[in-house]
Amino acid sequence: MQGTGPLIGILGGMGPLATAQFxxxxxxxxDARSDQQHCRSLVYSNPLLPDRSDAxxxxxxxxxxxxxxxxxxxxxCGADVIVMPCNTAHYWLSDLVSATPTPILSxxxxxxxxxxxxxxxxxxxxxLGTEGLLRSGLYQGSLSAVGFAxxxxxxxxxxxxxxxxIRAIKAGDIDGASRPIARAIAALEERxxxxxxxxxxxxxLAVTGRSSARGTPLVDxxxxxxxxxxxxxxxxxxxxxxxxAAAS
Amino acid sequence: MQGTGPLIGILGGMGPLATAQFxxxxxxxxDARSDQQHCRSLVYSNPLLPDRSDAxxxxxxxxxxxxxxxxxxxxxCGADVIVMPCNTAHYWLSDLVSATPTPILSxxxxxxxxxxxxxxxxxxxxxLGTEGLLRSGLYQGSLSAVGFAxxxxxxxxxxxxxxxxIRAIKAGDIDGASRPIARAIAALEERxxxxxxxxxxxxxLAVTGRSSARGTPLVDxxxxxxxxxxxxxxxxxxxxxxxxAAAS
Numbered sequence: 054m055q056g057t058g059p060l061i062g063i064l065g066g067m068g069p070l071a072t073a074q075f076x077x078x079x080x081x082x083x084d085a086r087s088d089q090q091h092c093r094s095l096v097y098s099n100p101l102l103p104d105r106s107d108a109x110x111x112x113x114x115x116x117x118x119x120x121x122x123x124x125x126x127x128x129x130c131g132a133d134v135i136v137m138p139c140n141t142a143h144y145w146l147s148d149l150v151s152a153t154p155t156p157i158l159s160x161x162x163x164x165x166x167x168x169x170x171x172x173x174x175x176x177x178x179x180x181l182g183t184e185g186l187l188r189s190g191l192y193q194g195s196l197s198a199v200g201f202a203x204x205x206x207x208x209x210x211x212x213x214x215x216x217x218x219i220r221a222i223k224a225g226d227i228d229g230a231s232r233p234i235a236r237a238i239a240a241l242e243e244r245x246x247x248x249x250x251x252x253x254x255x256x257x258l259a260v261t262g263r264s265s266a267r268g269t270p271l272v273d274x275x276x277x278x279x280x281x282x283x284x285x286x287x288x289x290x291x292x293x294x295x296x297x298a299a300a301s
Numbered sequence: 302m303q304g305t306g307p308l309i310g311i312l313g314g315m316g317p318l319a320t321a322q323f324x325x326x327x328x329x330x331x332d333a334r335s336d337q338q339h340c341r342s343l344v345y346s347n348p349l350l351p352d353r354s355d356a357x358x359x360x361x362x363x364x365x366x367x368x369x370x371x372x373x374x375x376x377x378c379g380a381d382v383i384v385m386p387c388n389t390a391h392y393w394l395s396d397l398v399s400a401t402p403t404p405i406l407s408x409x410x411x412x413x414x415x416x417x418x419x420x421x422x423x424x425x426x427x428x429l430g431t432e433g434l435l436r437s438g439l440y441q442g443s444l445s446a447v448g449f450a451x452x453x454x455x456x457x458x459x460x461x462x463x464x465x466x467i468r469a470i471k472a473g474d475i476d477g478a479s480r481p482i483a484r485a486i487a488a489l490e491e492r493x494x495x496x497x498x499x500x501x502x503x504x505x506l507a508v509t510g511r512s513s514a515r516g517t518p519l520v521d522x523x524x525x526x527x528x529x530x531x532x533x534x535x536x537x538x539x540x541x542x543x544x545x546a547a548a549s
Contacts, residue, residue, distance in 0.1 A: 057349055068336045070328040076321035076346070081473045088316045088471050091348035095374075098324070100339035101305055126343075126378060223336050225329045 058092060059289040061282060062132025062155070064123045066098035067105065067139035068223040071254035071275065075138035078279035092286050095130050097123045105141035106185030117145050121152055128153050133289065136160075136282050140252045140274055141186045156285075161195045163281035164250055164274050168201065171270055173248055175200035179241035179269075181215055181234075182252035192252055204244050210237055215253075222255040230259035238265050248272055306340055307537040309530060310380025310403070312371045314346035315353065315387035316471040319502035319523065323386035326527035340534050343378050345371045353389035354433030365393050369400055376401050381537065384408075384530050386502045388522055389434040404533075409443045411529035412498055412522050416449065419518055421496055423448035427489035427517075429463055429482070430500035440500055452492050458485055463501075470503040478507035486513050496520055 061079075065072030076096065085091045099119060107113035120142065127135055135157040137143065143161055150157055168178065178201045180192050193203045206215055214237040218230040234256055241249055248270040251257050257273040264270050309327075313320030324344065333339045347367060355361035368390065375383055383405040385391065391409055398405055416426065426449045428440050441451045454463055462485040466478040482504055489497055496518040499505050505521040512518050 066336070066339070066341065068328070069331075069339045069342075070325060073321050073324035073328060076324065076344075077318060080316070080318040080321060083317075083473065086472045087468070088314070088348040088350075088352070091314070091317045093314065093349060094317075094344070094346045096324075096342070096344040096346065098342045098344065100336040101341060102336075104336070130374060130378065220335070224334045225331065 059133040059286050059291070060131055061092055061094040061286065062127030062130070062135040063094055063096040064120065064127060064135060064137040064142075065096050065139075066100040067102060067137075067142055068255060069098050069100045070222060070225070070258060072096065072098050072138055074258055075136075075254065075275050075279060078276050079282055082276070082279050083283055092283075095127055095132055097126050099123055105139065105144065106183035109141070109144055109185035109189055115145075116142065117148055120145055120149060124149055124153055128155055133291075134158060134282070134285055136278055138254045138275055138278055140191075140254060141183045141189070143191055144185065144189045158278065158281050158285060160274050160278045161191050163277040164192070164252065164272055165195050165199060166281065167272050167277035168196070168248060168250070169199065171248065171272070173201070173270075176247040177202050177204050177245055179204045179238075179244070179246040179249035180252050181206060181237055181241070181249065181256055183219060184211055184216065186252055187211070192250065204241060204246050206237055206240060210240050214240070218259060219253055219255045222258050227259050230255075234259050235266070238269070238271070239267070242267055242269055250274065307381040307534050307539070308379055309340055309342040309534065310375035310378075310383040311342055311344040312368065312375065312383060312385040312390075313344050313387070314348040315350060315385075315390055316503060317346050317348045318470060318473070318506060320344065320346050320386055322506055323384075323502065323523050323527060326524050327530055330524070330527050331531055340531075343375055343380055345374050347371055353387065353392065354431035357389065357392050357433035357437055363393075364390065365396055368393055368397060372397055372401055376403055381539075382406060382530070382533055384526055386523055386526055388439075388500045388502060389431045389437070391439055392433065392437045406526065406529050406533060408522050408526045409439050411525040412440070412500065412520055413443050413447060414529070415520050415525035416444070416496060416498070417447065419496065419520070421449070421518075424495040425450050425452050425493055427452045427486075427492070427494040427497035428500050429454060429485055429489070429497065429504055431467060432459055432464065434500055435459070440498065452489060452494050454485055454488060458488050462488070466507060467501055467503045470506050475507050478503075482507050483514070486517070486519070487515070490515055490517055498522065
């Protein structure tokens, strides 16, 4: 009990159900037989932050100030690592990284690693996410750097299937999201993709299983970040000096 | 965005999956159409705390020191209310209440209210939970004060069905918990109960639906606490002075 292990800082609430799902994945994927073998975490769930996609598309205010406040809160409480279970918010990742000495694990890197762990080395990969995420080019850059070509939904699929599904989940209507997501996945499959990235942490909540009805592998970004977090924790060596909160 | 609303402090990790489920319930039961209509929360998930049931049964160290440290952390970050999604930890509730001016919502009170909201006014009510919880008499006192008689599992049912199911969930094996919980519920139903309290936040994870296969109402303590939390939030009026963290 005395070797307390790392404190995982979670900058969450984008949305709140996706953050809960991330925490559930960390617990379910941990190699733990009892409570005491799980990791400690501190989660600041702030759903009041301005919409990330709207900000990227210049339709609304930036969430960066609120993200930095949340980061400072987690840092002040002694977080040893920070994760952000929201793909779109990674648009501001470099701003956050510059603001803290604490390591921040990137969900984009985690998904890229999960794709490669699935055995894929190159080819066409579908990407579902918010309009802001798609427009940001975050995944397109990361995936093309390791040999994948990203296939996006059409503008109509985004507006009529993907974004309504994300909004439904944020409103607690998981059932209402299942069918539009399945249709968006099927539409990408018509374009010869070897895998599909669920690049919004809301989406996996309304998708059952790790492959589509037709057998296309689905890369769950929530799960990928949870696995990255657990891998980080298992190799954690505590710094010489740790703040007060980390000792409790 | 500027009316930030309350910050819910969650003393969690007992166990971590139950805490994630509590957060999911708060999100799913909220009357929210978008992220920004949900509540902010700060969750300290500390699964390293000593086992609560063992401590009550004098088989292990007390978690009280760690609970107080967690409470101080949440208080220091500006929590407006504290909840603890662990029934057994409520054994130390009065110690925590004495240590802070911040209101703490009791899961036992929430379950008692949920029972009465279900229309029941008196009668025999089954109670499933850890051995420590049953021994503590927390629910027996609260429920008998409002006219219910508590029916407990036998010692054998506790040892062979309830506690193994709780342990399975803490180890991430939800499927492995379903059958023993169903058998424990069926055993209580043989003793003429009008409802059954799932008085451990692990148990609802392996139970589908809000009544048993035979139709007995099941009172989910995680859901009851989430509803109490949302009711509290909806009537929240901010104090005149709020700490820094609450403004982010």
